[in-house]
Amino acid sequence: MENYFKKIPLRKRIIIGVSSGIFFAVFMASFDYFDGSPFSVAKFLFHSLFFGLFMSIALRYKVPKDQN
Numbered sequence: 240m241e242n243y244f245k246k247i248p249l250r251k252r253i254i255i256g257v258s259s260g261i262f263f264a265v266f267m268a269s270f271d272y273f274d275g276s277p278f279s280v281a282k283f284l285f286h287s288l289f290f291g292l293f294m295s296i297a298l299r300y301k302v303p304k305d306q307n
Contacts, residue, residue, distance in 0.1 A: 242302050243302070243303075244300040244301070244302060245300065245301055245302070245303050246299065246300055247298065247299060247300065247301055252295045252298065252299065253295065255294060255295055255298055256291035256292060256294050256295030257287075257291055258291075259290065259291055259294040260286070260287035260288060260289075260290045260291020260292070260294065261287050261291070263286055263287065263290040263291075264283045264284075264286040264287035264290070267282075267283075267286050268282075268283055268286075
């Protein structure tokens with residue numbers, strides 16, 4: 240029973256990166272809102288772009304289940 244890695248297609252990686260980046264940016268903007276800080280578009284874009292980029296790089300591979 241040896242594991243092997245299968246690459247996730249580029250289109251799916253882009254979707255994962257964009258959705259996780261937007262989710263993280265909304266989450267961080269909600270912290271700023273409840274803290275009383277003003278909304279910053281630059282901060283929102285920074286959080287969404289870099290977190291989404293790092294998540295799409297980190298989630299490059301998946302380990303499929305064995306079909307026994």
